[in-house]
Amino acid sequence: MDKIKEFAQWVMDAKKITVLTGAGMSTESGIPDFRSENGIYAQEENVEYYISEYYFKNHPVDFWHKFKRIFSLKLMGNFSPNQGHLFLKWLEDIGKKVVILTQNIDGLHEKAGSTNVVELHGTLQTATCPKCQAKYDLAFVNSHDVPRCVRTLKNGKVCNEILKPDVVLFGGMVQRFEEALQAADGSDLLIAMGTSLEVAPVNFIPSYVAAEVPHIRKVLVNKTPTKMNDVFDIVLHAGIGETVAKVQQYIADAR
Template sequence: MEAIATTLKKAKRIAVLTGAGVSTASGIPDFRSAGGIWEQDRSREYYMSSDYFHEHPVDFWKKYKDIFQIKLVGNYQPNEVHAFLHELEDNGKEVPIITQNVDGLHEKAGNNRIIEYHGSLTTATCPTCGTQYGFSHVMEHETPRCTTTYGSHLCNDILKPDIVLFGDPITQHDKAEAIIDLADVLLVLGTSLFVMPFNFLPDYAKYQRNLPTILINREPTAKDELFDYVVHDNLTQVIQKIKQSM
């Protein structure tokens, strides 16, 4: 813990990768670790696909709101891990965050630079005209539609949530690598590093940029050997110990 604390204390720019484990202390279920939601029902990947949205948009929205417990999103609040990353910024460090999470909690916590690698649950966009709608509009309608009017014509297309569905392209990877290019250290928190191409980012940091690398996750990952420091433990408790050492 002291070595990790020293590494973070010396760094001016800390690139952070975060996954579902960062949000579990806020009450949000872990989707991919043992016993997570995706493990419980593999068919969810089929229903949360771009193909299913285009073929069955009304049923898609019903399942989407159920699977992601969308009605609860507005009630979740940042936890101690989110607060720690914000505190690093308050201490004068640059702490860009590249997150797999779609819950918007890093933004709620006040972090200045966030790349939502897989998008966000808090907004949805019209596939036809590109108008974006906020969380309240999504929740007001069982199947949210576009209300934009062109002259006398109402768009009325069914909105697509602003998350990366299975089958959608990843558009943020180059931006994520650009952040790592400028970093002094890579800090990876609460992710199984299972999903591609997100899980290539630690390889990039280690082999292309030769950065010091830190992984803190509840369980081992297939990428553990890439990291200089690895901790398998409760993330909140580990962060508390690191803060004490800083």
């Protein structure tokens, strides 16, 4: 059977679908990924050092200057979900239970309307005060060169602490990982989309499923080969938008 048709049939058969998404999920929205020829690593030097826990703690002002430039933070609110994001929302609309485990920090799955998104690496959409835990949105962060907390404390003074972005910085802990494993473990179908599967511990999820729950079907959609291709039952090296358009059309015709 054609791989696209088989993929579509597996989607139709599944009640619970877990989707692992990486930076390639958002490149069709205009957001650069990290590891491609034109990605963030190619354009910036020492990325992992400058957006690390260490650098924020020791050089918070310069951290924000570099963080905003690296992630084009002024533009982040202007990006829109692409066909891949909308496809995952459509799966919910046709009655599938979909859990999205995303490595992305752009918030586009939520913008698309997906209701069950586990942001393993946090989000660019907000920042939090390390001192008093007040939370601020992207508009506030973008309106200040170095965003500081403006909350008035009990002593009447303004907090004024430099905010910390709500993303997992290098050297920080991935969020909600046990929840992610449980979601994958309890699914009928695991789909990895737009991820090089290079980053630990998130790249452990497909191999864990293959070893511990081998009956779960596994599909990889990524433009380039990964070191974990052999873990998946179906591998499609193609653009996400064009792939899901074909899958969606096949499902729509079959319903």
